[in-house]
Amino acid sequence: MHEAIERLLDVLRPEPVAERRYRVGHLAPPGSHLFGGQVLAQGLAAAHREADGRLAHSLHAYFLRRGNTGHPIELSVEPLRASRAFTTFQVVASQEGAPILQMIVSCHDDEPGPDHQIPMDEVGPPSGEAYERALLRVMTPAGTSDREIEFELPVEIRGVGGVGLFSTDVRAPQARCWLRMRDTVPLDPALHQCLFAYASDYAIMVPAFNPHPLTVTDLQSASLDHAIWFHRRFRMDDWLLFELDSPVATGARGVGRGLLYTREGRLVASCAQEGLLRPQRSNA
Numbered sequence: 001m002h003e004a005i006e007r008l009l010d011v012l013r014p015e016p017v018a019e020r021r022y023r024v025g026h027l028a029p030p031g032s033h034l035f036g037g038q039v040l041a042q043g044l045a046a047a048h049r050e051a052d053g054r055l056a057h058s059l060h061a062y063f064l065r066r067g068n069t070g071h072p073i074e075l076s077v078e079p080l081r082a083s084r085a086f087t088t089f090q091v092v093a094s095q096e097g098a099p100i101l102q103m104i105v106s107c108h109d110d111e112p113g114p115d116h117q118i119p120m121d122e123v124g125p126p127s128g129e130a131y132e133r134a135l136l137r138v139m140t141p142a143g144t145s146d147r148e149i150e151f152e153l154p155v156e157i158r159g160v161g162g163v164g165l166f167s168t169d170v171r172a173p174q175a176r177c178w179l180r181m182r183d184t185v186p187l188d189p190a191l192h193q194c195l196f197a198y199a200s201d202y203a204i205m206v207p208a209f210n211p212h213p214l215t216v217t218d219l220q221s222a223s224l225d226h227a228i229w230f231h232r233r234f235r236m237d238d239w240l241l242f243e244l245d246s247p248v249a250t251g252a253r254g255v256g257r258g259l260l261y262t263r264e265g266r267l268v269a270s271c272a273q274e275g276l277l278r279p280q281r282s283n284a
Contacts, residue, residue, distance in 0.1 A: 002183040004154035009185065011038065012194050014046045014075060022046045022075040034067030036223040037201030039101050041194040043091040046075040047105035048190040054087055054107035055189055059197070060227045061103035071095045085109045117231075117267040118259065126158050126178035126239045155199040155236075156182050171210035173246040177203050181237045195236040196269060197228060200258065205275045207246035208254030220278040224253065227272050234260070234268040252278045 007027055014022035024042045026034065040061055047056065067073070074094045081088035086108050093101040160176040179199055185191065201223060234240065241261045248255055254277045260269040 004152055005181055005183050008154040012041055012045045014049060020077045024073050026069045028069045030070040032069045034069050036063055037198040039093050040226060041198035043075060043093055043103045044105060044197050045194045046077050047089045047091050050077045050089060051087055051107045054109060056105050056193055056230055057108040058229045059103055059105045061101055062225045063101055063223050065100045067100045068095055120261040120265040121243055123160050123176055154182060156180055157203060170213055173207040173210050175206045175244045177242050178239050179242055180239045184237045189233050192236045193230055200271050204256040204258050204273045207244045208249050208256050218280055220280055222276040224274045224276055229270045232266060232268045234262060239263050249277055
């Protein structure tokens with residue numbers, strides 16, 4: 001198995017420390033930025049531990065504080081509702097006693113009902129610029145070759161028509177990308193939900209940057225809240241198309257939305273995020 005996926009799966013196994021209390025570690029070394037998608041996925045994994053086999057149909061999360069990779073994350077899972085078909089939990093992720101994320105996770109037994117979906121866009125096969133390459137292009141320090149700091153994420157993301165991160169080209173507030181895990185992972189529907197929660201935080205705000213000719217030093221950006229709705233079962237180790245748009249950015253905040261499709265065109269998940277888009281103040 002790919003080394004990056006092994007590390008991700010390891011931090012998605014919450015360690016029980018007390019009743020409905022868990023501890024998890026980090027992907028990045030101490031001193032690095034704590035990625036919000038990691039905490040989303042870990043909180044969802046902890047909720048699944050308490051859900052008696054029911055799968056999540058939705059999660060709604062707020063990022064409350066910037067996390068620190070130098071300290072473990074404590075997860076508390078409190079049941080809020082248990083009915084014939086639904087179970088709902090509050091998950092709080094904390095570090096050193098202070099909450100960094102609060103999330104509601106609702107789980108549901110599948111039931112028959114009306115069935116429709118918005119059709120998938122017609123795009124070419126998975127190809128295009130890798131997300132890591134786009135990150136390196138805008139984040140590499142001046143005078144350093146991006147080839148000197150190669151890395152691979154556990155999820156492979158390929159932008160359709162390029163990944164316009166902090167581009168000086170003005171684009172429409174829309175983007176599409178193919179994504180999948182870099183290797184086969186265990187066939188566990190709950191795990192695949194967690195893997196999408198992790199991956200969903202990477203590209204969802206890209207369309208909010210597209211209409212604005214910005215550089216990485218122009219904005220302070222951060223995830224504020226995040227929501228996912230799971231519609232059908234899916235596998236994260238096969239290609240999925242992530243269709244993205246940003247309906248609005250104003251007041252130093254922007255909204256990103258995404259629809260996740262299988263290669264066969266089945267809509268399997270939807271998500272939305274509001275992010276901070278705060279112009280950096282000049283020191284002049």
